[in-house]
Amino acid sequence: xxFQRSSLLLRKAISSSRTAAALYSPYSSLLxxxxxxxDWTRSYSSSESSDTEGTxxxxxxxxxxxxxxYMRGAxxxxxxxxxxxxxxxxxxxxxxxxxxKTKACGVCHSDLHVIKGELPFASPCVVGHEITGEVxxxxxxxxxxxxxxxxxGSQVIGAFIMPCGSCFYCSKGQDDLCESxxxxxxxxxxxxxxxxxxxxxxxxxxxxxxxxxxxxxxxxVPAHGLAVLPNTLPYTESAILGCAxxxxxxxxxxxxxxxxGDAIAVIGVGGVGSSCLQIARAFGASEIIAVDVxxxxxxxxxxFGATHAINALKEDAVTKIKEITGGRGVDIAVEALxxxxxxxxxxxxxxxxxxxxxxxxxxxxxKGEVDINHLVRRQIKVIGSYGGRARQDLPKLIKLAxxxxxxxxxxxxxxxxxxxxxxxxxxxxxxxxxxxxxVEIM
Numbered sequence: 001x002x003f004q005r006s007s008l009l010l011r012k013a014i015s016s017s018r019t020a021a022a023l024y025s026p027y028s029s030l031l032x033x034x035x036x037x038x039d040w041t042r043s044y045s046s047s048e049s050s051d052t053e054g055t056x057x058x059x060x061x062x063x064x065x066x067x068x069x070y071m072r073g074a075x076x077x078x079x080x081x082x083x084x085x086x087x088x089x090x091x092x093x094x095x096x097x098x099x100x101k102t103k104a105c106g107v108c109h110s111d112l113h114v115i116k117g118e119l120p121f122a123s124p125c126v127v128g129h130e131i132t133g134e135v136x137x138x139x140x141x142x143x144x145x146x147x148x149x150x151x152x153g154s155q156v157i158g159a160f161i162m163p164c165g166s167c168f169y170c171s172k173g174q175d176d177l178c179e180s181x182x183x184x185x186x187x188x189x190x191x192x193x194x195x196x197x198x199x200x201x202x203x204x205x206x207x208x209x210x211x212x213x214x215x216x217x218x219x220x221v222p223a224h225g226l227a228v229l230p231n232t233l234p235y236t237e238s239a240i241l242g243c244a245x246x247x248x249x250x251x252x253x254x255x256x257x258x259x260x261g262d263a264i265a266v267i268g269v270g271g272v273g274s275s276c277l278q279i280a281r282a283f284g285a286s287e288i289i290a291v292d293v294x295x296x297x298x299x300x301x302x303x304f305g306a307t308h309a310i311n312a313l314k315e316d317a318v319t320k321i322k323e324i325t326g327g328r329g330v331d332i333a334v335e336a337l338x339x340x341x342x343x344x345x346x347x348x349x350x351x352x353x354x355x356x357x358x359x360x361x362x363x364x365x366x367k368g369e370v371d372i373n374h375l376v377r378r379q380i381k382v383i384g385s386y387g388g389r390a391r392q393d394l395p396k397l398i399k400l401a402x403x404x405x406x407x408x409x410x411x412x413x414x415x416x417x418x419x420x421x422x423x424x425x426x427x428x429x430x431x432x433x434x435x436x437x438x439v440e441i442m
Contacts, residue, residue: 070201073126073216074421079117083127083215083422087201091220093139094193096146096165098223100156103235105214106130107416107424107437108243108271109338110160110361114210115425118363122189125208126198128215128439129160130243132235136218146223155229157398159390160211160243162225164192175224175389176250185211191222215421217441227394233401236415237408240271240436241397243387245406247359248275248336249397250388252283255357256332260284263330265321265349267291267312268337268360269301271436274411276334276359281305282405289324291317291345297434303410312345321349329354336360343368352378359385412436 071090074083093099111127113119135154138147150156163170164180180192189208190196197220198207212219229238252258264285266276269292280288281304289308290301298309310320322329329351335342338360347356347370358368374380388394400406413435416424424437 071217072418073198073207073213074128074418075124075207076115076127077124079115083115083425085419086207088207088216089199089201089204091197091216091218093137093142093197093220094191095139095141096143096223097139097191097197097220098135098142098146098150098156098226099137099139100131100133100158100212100219100221100226101136102131102133102214102217102219102441103155104132104239105439105441106239106243106271107421107428107433107439109428110243111210112425112428113361113363116429119361120364121186121210122208124205125189125210126213126216126219127210128213129158129211130239130438131158131212131214131219131221132156132229132239132242133158133219139220142223150223150226150228155231155235156226157229157238157394158212158214158219158221158242159225159227159246159388159394161246161387161390162211162222163390164222165224165391170224173389173392175391176254176385176387185209191220215418215439215441225390227390227398229398230402233398233408236438236440237412238398238401239438240275240408240411241394241401244271244411244436245275245279245397245401246388246390246394247272247386248279249393251334251357251359251385252276252279253393254389255359255383255385256334256355258283258285258332261286262332263287263289263325265289265291265330265333265346266306267317267333267335267342267346267349269297269304269306270336270433271411272359273334273336274301274304274435275406276336277301277304277306278406278411282400287324287330289321289330291321294431294434300410300413300434304407317345318348325351328352331355332357334359338362340366340368344370347371347375347380347382350380353380355381355383357383357385410435412438414438415440 071088073088075086105128114121163175163178167179169177184190184192196206212221262285264280266273269290288306290306291310292298293313332355333346333349334357335346350356414437418441421439427433
């Protein structure tokens with residue numbers, strides 16, 4: 001009965017997510033009062049450039065009462081080199097952007113791909129894109145509705161896809177395809193005026209931003225990428241809602257369009273894959289098959305809703321999946337690892353007319369092979385899915401976590417200090433993190 005109630009809740013969530021995007025968070029009633037923060041002020045150095053909208057902002061810092069004038073951030077300089085901690089000028093938000101005091105940031109494979117040089121990205125940069133934090137300041141000329149919805153003092157969560165809210169795709173409610181996000185942030189490491197918000201304290205060297213550059217004490221986030229986090233949810237565990245859960249929800253709700261009774265296989269059950277398992281269970285999937293090469297991860301997968309577990313080192317994953325499903329294959333297979341071999345396994349595991357959903361990133365330029373005749377004759381659908389839709393989906397995920405439908409505590413397997421983030425990425429690379437690690441920053 002609990003699963004049926006969960007499924008009904010999610011079905012309503014999916015239905016509403018296909019309507020036009022709501023511009024602001026619906027949780028304004030849960031916001032903290034800003035009365036205790038009325039004394040926040042800005043003080044600019046004499047060397048600072050004009051703050052007029054459209055003017056390039058240099059590396060001059062500012063400070064707010066009872067807060068530092070500068071901040072620390074973890075910087076990626078070049079592939080396979082350690083992250084270093086550097087002092088930055090305090091970031092400056094522009095119109096419809098918000099300065100966040102970062103509380104926690106998840107450790108994600110996407111960052112690891114950048115650190116290893118597998119995904120080209122502008123450097124030096126600050127990685128980290130799965131955050132929770134506190135609203136410190138609104139950019140000059142920010143829309144009054146945004147200020148009302150996200151007042152100073154609000155605790156918030158940020159989605160790694162930060163929609164501009166006005167491009168062709170955003171206007172259609174497809175935040176996950178935001179043109180500005182891909183053109184500026186992913187291609188250039190900037191926000192949507194073509195400028196980074198990060199400058200080193202000494203010398204003013206610009207440092208680029210992977211999403212909002214979350215592995216820093218403060219970060220600037222476009223307002224449409226934020227939702228209010230109620231005080232009933234913890235800062236640390238809730239950080240994973242912005243990427244691991246957000247990515248999984250986008251795959252299951254929009255790409256796969258999971259229905260009650262579907263048979264589902266998830267290949268790769270790390271942070272994102274294990275989130276897929278939880279969402280599949282909540283959607284009412286009948287068979288949920290977890291595939292991995294580590295028994296520890298597979299054992300934990302059963303806590304997240306897996307009805308079957310396959311160790312791909314010990315058994316042929318495709319053969320076993322078909323055996324479990326009476327020879328047909330699953331309705332939906334999800335690839336959450338990002339490898340050519342698992343891409344092929346994913347396609348081969350689905351039944352005729354089924355969906356193979358790819359969400360794992362891999363080495364830039366990598367190719368996956370598929371039997372074209374099988375694809376055509378058996379009507380196999382191969383679908384890519386990068387993430388969810390911030391304005392529609394993020395508030396829903398917060399509700400699901402608040403009601404206990406999504407278990408955040410079980411999903412976060414490690415918490416670490418800001419200073420230990422380098423070791424966390426090393427362990428992630430070695431496969432030593434079961435689930436998700438989260439860095440506690442403040």
